[in-house]
Amino acid sequence: MIRNPILPGFNPDPSICRVGRDYYIATSTFEWYPGVQIHHSRDLVNWRLVARPLNRKSQLDMRGNPDSCGVWAPCLSYADGLFWLVYTDVKRFDGNFKDAHNFIVTAESVDGVWSDPVHVNSSGFDPSLFHDGDGRKWFLNMRWNHRPENHSGAAHNAFDGILLQEWDPAARRLVGPAKTIFAGSRLGLVEAPHLFRRDGWYYLTTAEGGTGYEHAVTMARSRTIDGPYELHPDTHLFTARDHPEAPLQRAGHGQYVETPEGEAYHTLLCGRPLPPRRRCTLGRETALQKCAWRDDGWLYPASGSPVPEVEVEAPAGAVAQERPAAVLHDFSGGVLPAEFQWLRTPEPERIFSPTARPGHLRLFGRESIGSWFEQALVARRQEHHAFRAETVIEASPEVYQQAAGLTHYYGRTKFHALGLTMHERLGRVLTILSCPGDYPEGRLEFPAGSGVAVGEGALELAAEVRENDLRFFWRPGGAGGWRAIGPVLDAGVVSDEGGRGEHGSFTGAFVGLFAFDVSGRAMPADFRHLRYEALG
Structure with a gap:
């Protein structure tokens, strides 16, 4: 199927x-x-x-x-x-x-x-x-x-x-x-x-x-x-x-195709909303439906209903391959893994390098997270309603205008980010920067306040999303158990319907790595890997 x-x-x-x-x-x-x-x-x-x-x-x-x-x-x-x-x-x-x-x-x-x-x-x-x-x-x-x-x-x-x-x-x-x-x-x-x-x-x-x-x-x-x-x-x-009540909503925008044997199919986009607010946290996805030609010369859904189906009959001989539940993107190959993209700029060498430090992805802090011009944010798509992402970061921020870390991101007014930065009194800290959909101002909230002092050395960061809930975690590199930071956050704002509503934006959610340096000094931040795992 x-x-x-x-x-x-x-x-x-x-x-x-x-x-x-x-x-x-x-x-x-x-x-x-x-x-x-x-x-x-x-x-x-x-x-x-x-x-x-x-x-x-x-x-x-x-x-x-x-x-x-x-x-x-x-x-x-x-x-x-x-x-x-x-x-x-x-x-x-x-x-x-x-x-x-x-x-x-x-x-x-x-x-x-x-x-x-x-x-x-x-x-x-x-x-x-x-x-x-x-x-x-x-x-x-x-x-x-x-x-x-x-x-x-x-x-x-x-x-x-x-x-x-x-x-x-x-x-x-x-x-x-x-x-x-x-x-x-x-x-x-x-x-x-x-x-x-x-x-x-x-x-x-x-x-x-x-x-x-x-x-x-x-x-x-x-x-x-x-x-x-x-x-x-x-x-x-x-x-x-x-x-x-249908599991696949927002069905539309597709194209017809025939198999070599003449079987008819039609692509369409769809969304999978989560209760209770019907927010599609995975954005608009691609589905495929089987069709049939009738004697009146018109194409119809093979099911007899215009409502798209989750399971559809496949052409003869097709065998589904299992997708791995966990993927480790280790940045060791000297190229950005195929799953990753960045925002807007055709000059990626200014925002990241997969070769500057072997075995790491180096980001160069540029404009603020959410900038429409040049921000260092490299991310992969969220593909599951429940997932966990982990990374290891090394960075040396000197002022509070520099930060780098892990983000659950949709756009400049809809994101949550766990960032390593510098605080005048606490020293190096981890804090949370959230923009929960307040359009158009894009005002930040700081759910973890000034943050948690973390000392020197590498840090492990994690984000865990379970449907509408997001929680950030951290621990010193390779030592001890994971520690939660900040409250449970609303992951549902990182969706098409978050912020000003269903027609206010229509892309999708990403999880990835970011760095910004609004002091203009292009602080580097090194990331060892990004591990993505679907949760049951």
């Missing part, structure tokens, strides 16, 4: 592409660098991260991008011997504008070197590229409307329908007229267009209802690529909006 989510923890907006017997899924990374995650599978059950293609300054520079901006909704496709990746870099979150720039990059292999980007347009976000059977290529994106009115018939003013225009790959630009081909259903907030062709029909899937609990996959079809498009008999192919 396929066990959902197939990509657990912050892997939203899944675009799926099959090449022969190989399947690839590209997901959004927002402000995390490098941009776009691509996973690979041969059986739709077992998935492995194989590439983050936007990995240099000429492709992506997100310094100054607000939280939940950056790389939105990539679309991955294969044609003409190339992989094509379309993506948006969003530069603004609040207010009437989004400043969303759409680009195309290509590569001969997914894990190879991707080209420098070609700018396509900036009229909206969630772009996709459709390769038609006659060799023509078509670019789609939702169109963003900053005015309090629209004339497309869309149910929501800002989400002004799906735009279609031809792409000329030789000239590397859009050609011909741009046309709004689909205004969406009455649910509104239409976005995430994906086209495919079957039996003389153009089928269009879109996302509607926003990224929260009203989310849905909407389907339509037309005999001609530019419409008019008629809605699916059920309007929505997948949604959990009327089923709050």
Whole structure:
């Protein structure tokens, strides 16, 4: 069976592409660098991260991008011997504008070197590229409307329908007229267009209802690529909006794929809320649902219900592989482990080095934790509702403006951090810095007060999350039992729904290592490893 989510923890907006017997899924990374995650599978059950293609300054520079901006909704496709990746870099979150720039990059292999980007347009976000059977290529994106009115018939003013225009790959630009081909259903907030062709029909899937609990996959079809498009008999192919009891919520934004044998599947994003406040602490994850074609020429969920299932029938021959409960990232290989990312900057050498001290990851303290420009924070995704993370740190802060340690992090207004710093009276101390979602000020709280004096030498730090609760621990390096520090903290604020609510942000939770030095001296901090373990 396929066990959902197939990509657990912050892997939203899944675009799926099959090449022969190989399947690839590209997901959004927002402000995390490098941009776009691509996973690979041969059986739709077992998935492995194989590439983050936007990995240099000429492709992506997100310094100054607000939280939940950056790389939105990539679309991955294969044609003409190339992989094509379309993506948006969003530069603004609040207010009437989004400043969303759409680009195309290509590569001969997914894990190879991707080209420098070609700018396509900036009229909206969630772009996709459709390769038609006659060799023509078509670019789609939702169109963003900053005015309090629209004339497309869309149910929501800002989400002004799906735009279609031809792409000329030789000239590397859009050609011909741009046309709004689909205004969406009455649910509104239409976005995430994906086209495919079957039996003389153009089928269009879109996302509607926003990224929260009203989310849905909407389907339509037309005999001609530019419409008019008629809605699916059920309007929505997948949604959990009327089923709050379902384990997979927020179902929407996905793409159709067929196996070589003709079996039909559809990706979608989902969230797994925790009671009592229905906060999705793992962010938006990727699920896969089986579908079936009926005699009316429409695609339907194989289960007969639009509510996504946790267990789905897999293609013949698939065998699930056990995922290890614990992973030790030991930083001994001289490269950053594949699971880790950092924030915004295309100049990682300024914030960390895996070679400066053999067997360690060295962070260089830069701007404050939560900075939109240059902060030293290197982290991996939270993949389980209950987990424990441990590290060993060596650092010598000289003033209270320098700190380094372990953090449970979502964004600049939603995080908890256990930091080693200097106190004028107590000397070297461990303290807690929390920002429990007070948007937009980002004010800090200090649940452990001035902190605990820890003396000199290496320290072991740990964070233990059990659903909505977080507790930090520490001990002198290699000696004695673990000691709790500070109170039990609200881990649920480190979620999409934390702070100002479900549409206020939509990325996911990380656990990782940080250092800041707002005195401007770039204090180094060395970390021996990060151990991540799922808890039962």
